[in-house]
Amino acid sequence: MTFDPEKWLTSWRQAGAWSLSRHDPAKEGLRVSAFLPPQALVRCAQELRAARYSLLDISTLEAREGLVVTYHFDSLDEPARLAFRALVSRKKPVAPSLYEVFQGAEWHERESADFFGLIFEGNPNPIPLLLPDDLPGPPPLRKKEADLAPLAKLGLLGQAEILDPDFGDLIGQPVGSGHQGSQAC
Amino acid sequence: MLGGPINFVNPLSVLESPGTLTGDFYALNFEKKAKSGRVILNLGPQHPSTHGVLRVLCELDGEYVDRAEPVLGYLHRMHEKMGEVKTPWQYIPNLGRVDYLHPLAWNWAYVGAAERLAGLEVPERAEYLRVIGCELNRIASHLLWWGAFVMDLGGFTPILYAFEEREKINDILQIITGSRLTMANFRFGGVCADGDERFFRLIREFIPYLRERLKMYQGLVTDNIILRRRLEGIGPIDVDMCQRYGATGPILRAAGLPRDTRRDYPYSVYPKLEFPIPTGPINDCFGRYLVRLREIETSLAIVEQAINQIPDGPVIMDKAPKATWKLPAGESYWAVEGARGQIAVHLLSDGGKNPYRLKLRAPGFSNLSLFAEAAQGTLLADAIAILGSLDLVIPEVDR
Numbered sequence: 001m002t003f004d005p006e007k008w009l010t011s012w013r014q015a016g017a018w019s020l021s022r023h024d025p026a027k028e029g030l031r032v033s034a035f036l037p038p039q040a041l042v043r044c045a046q047e048l049r050a051a052r053y054s055l056l057d058i059s060t061l062e063a064r065e066g067l068v069v070t071y072h073f074d075s076l077d078e079p080a081r082l083a084f085r086a087l088v089s090r091k092k093p094v095a096p097s098l099y100e101v102f103q104g105a106e107w108h109e110r111e112s113a114d115f116f117g118l119i120f121e122g123n124p125n126p127i128p129l130l131l132p133d134d135l136p137g138p139p140p141l142r143k144k145e146a147d148l149a150p151l152a153k154l155g156l157l158g159q160a161e162i163l164d165p166d167f168g169d170l171i172g173q174p175v176g177s178g179h180q181g182s183q184a185c
Numbered sequence: 186m187l188g189g190p191i192n193f194v195n196p197l198s199v200l201e202s203p204g205t206l207t208g209d210f211y212a213l214n215f216e217k218k219a220k221s222g223r224v225i226l227n228l229g230p231q232h233p234s235t236h237g238v239l240r241v242l243c244e245l246d247g248e249y250v251d252r253a254e255p256v257l258g259y260l261h262r263m264h265e266k267m268g269e270v271k272t273p274w275q276y277i278p279n280l281g282r283v284d285y286l287h288p289l290a291w292n293w294a295y296v297g298a299a300e301r302l303a304g305l306e307v308p309e310r311a312e313y314l315r316v317i318g319c320e321l322n323r324i325a326s327h328l329l330w331w332g333a334f335v336m337d338l339g340g341f342t343p344i345l346y347a348f349e350e351r352e353k354i355n356d357i358l359q360i361i362t363g364s365r366l367t368m369a370n371f372r373f374g375g376v377c378a379d380g381d382e383r384f385f386r387l388i389r390e391f392i393p394y395l396r397e398r399l400k401m402y403q404g405l406v407t408d409n410i411i412l413r414r415r416l417e418g419i420g421p422i423d424v425d426m427c428q429r430y431g432a433t434g435p436i437l438r439a440a441g442l443p444r445d446t447r448r449d450y451p452y453s454v455y456p457k458l459e460f461p462i463p464t465g466p467i468n469d470c471f472g473r474y475l476v477r478l479r480e481i482e483t484s485l486a487i488v489e490q491a492i493n494q495i496p497d498g499p500v501i502m503d504k505a506p507k508a509t510w511k512l513p514a515g516e517s518y519w520a521v522e523g524a525r526g527q528i529a530v531h532l533l534s535d536g537g538k539n540p541y542r543l544k545l546r547a548p549g550f551s552n553l554s555l556f557a558e559a560a561q562g563t564l565l566a567d568a569i570a571i572l573g574s575l576d577l578v579i580p581e582v583d584r
Contacts, residue, residue, distance in 0.1 A: 029518030104430035149535035155515035
């Protein structure tokens with residue numbers, strides 16, 4: 001079996017992806033990624049589960065455009081690391097839970113909830129995991145407005161093809177553009 | 186609970202009807218789903234079998250575990266936040282504290298992610314020293330796991346043997362790292378110190394010594410009928426469960442899949458070294474035990490080749506980054522094979538003084554998350570065996 005990243009780009013395009021990205025695996029550690037609309041996450045996770053992928057982790061960060069939730073996957077049969085991402089509002093951070101597909105998502109989601117105040121709808125046990133239940137103050141990994149960096153600067157887009165015009169407006173890239181910002185090396 | 190006294194559920198409480206127990210937030214939350222007449226057992230966080238400070242709430246039906254829920258966070262130190270408030274260089278000593286049993290693998294995951302983001306070249310001698318240190322460290326980690334695991338099952342003696350070998354490894358690693366715990370000899374672009382004549386001599390003496398001792402372990406422990414009865418057929422964890430929970434490392438390999446980051450995503454000089462990837466033959470507690478013992482032999486073979494192949498040369502690149510070095514803007518996700526599975530670091534920089542975001546993927550976190558399902562319906566004593574067979578290091582799980 002050989003890893004065909006194009007298969008996943010096609011699948012994500014059909015799922016209504018906002019953008020598709022190719023990455024330099026030597027530097028960025030993965031071949032392809034996509035920003036998916038939140039309602040497509042569970043279905044795309046089901047496709048990966050059926051293709052014998054497992055969920056490695058859920059890595060959240062706060063950027064100027066919103067909270068970016070990155071789901072890293074790898075195949076059980078071959079080295080084929082890839083990721084899809086969701087962009088959710090900083091004011092009302094809600095994402096669907098992947099628990100029904102990958103039960104391991106429960107803890108990763110609770111960790112992101114602790115650190116960023118994210119709400120994962122459908123998580124079966126949405127209580128604090130690593131932080132105390134009565135920790136005062138805002139979630140500890142949220143940043144001050146002035147410290148927020150734009151998505152394009154963080155290199156999350158790699159060589160991206162923007163598909164959704166609203167998403168393109170948000171990140172300042174026209175539809176169909178191949179973003180070069182992070183490819184300077 | 187923050188800063189105040191911790192009010193746990195009574196160690197052994199029979200649930201008369203829902204809402205009758207006292208306890209802290211987690212105990213009360215756990216009790217909500219319990220059935221009448223069940224015993225709620227609070228195990229840990231200070232319990233010898235919950236290595237470090239893991240707490241597990243169990244709903245018991247007689248002697249059987251009907252439902253279990255690990256409660257984490259007693260050793261949580263927010264390493265990810267510290268990664269955002271320190272420069273990359275200042276953060277290196279943190280990594281040894283994430284997993285004190287395999288600190289060099291965590292060093293490597295972080296330093297490696299930064300090196301790839303910045304495009305730094307590491308001298309070949311430094312790569313060999315990294316491999317030697319990381320593999321000796323893996324042996325020490327597996328040995329300590331072995332001793333502690335057998336102690337969980339009631340056998341006290343083996344941990345004394347395990348500590349004797351581990352001390353010898355610490356003597357060796359002390360030469361290149363300067364410490365015996367929480368080691369941090371990795372630098373961006375190399376390592377901080379070269380090995381001297383004594384370093385290589387001690388390794389040459391240690392390899393045949395440990396091989397002899399492993400034969401003794403086989404007779405003393407592995408073939409012991411009590412150990413076999415406690416482990417064989419207990420806690421099967423198949424590929425499907427590994428896939429659903431993201432389990433990696435010896436757990437996935439015991440389930441039969443030869444997945445190993447050193448082979449799948451070749452890094453450093455591992456492609457120049459020959460080593461098998463032990464798998465199976467069975468996915469129960471005993472299978473995971475066997476895989477780890479065989480990995481000790483594998484690591485010995487890697488170290489033996491490495492000390493014969495190591496070239497002369499510098500151990501750190503010219504003009505290596507210093508304390509005020511800034512990462513270039515961008516993203517890097519990089520993984521190494523730790524003693525417990527795939528350690529990954531997701532590092533993002535906006536070009537500022539400190540990293541913008543640092544995510545640490547701890548293999549123990551994903552491995553422990555399957556415990557509730559694996560322990561369901563087992564005897565309480567077998568649940569302890571399953572917990573031990575997952576090789577938990579709580580500082581890594583909690584980070």
